[in-house]
Amino acid sequence: MLGGLLRRAVGIGGVGGWGIALAVSAVVAALDETYQAMVPGRFPSVLDWVADVIGASIGSGALPFLKRWLGGIGSRVKGP
Secondary structure, eight states: OHHHHHHHHHTOOHHHHHHHHHHHHHHHHHHHHHHHHHSTTOOOOHHHHHHHHHHHHHHHHHHHHHHHHTTSGGGGOOOO
């Protein structure tokens, strides 16, 4: 979800938008794991970080296909 939202926010199509969204998602996931190290009863995990990055990659990569499948719903909404 985060990967798709970041890719849309970046507004860059193709591999460039995917790469930026993936990089930002990886940093956010690393910060989340660092925060978990400070919470009693929680433990950081590299595998959890990898799962977060894979999920962001899938979400970011799926965005163009979802937009096409849904018929460009978001593109029909006009701003103020």
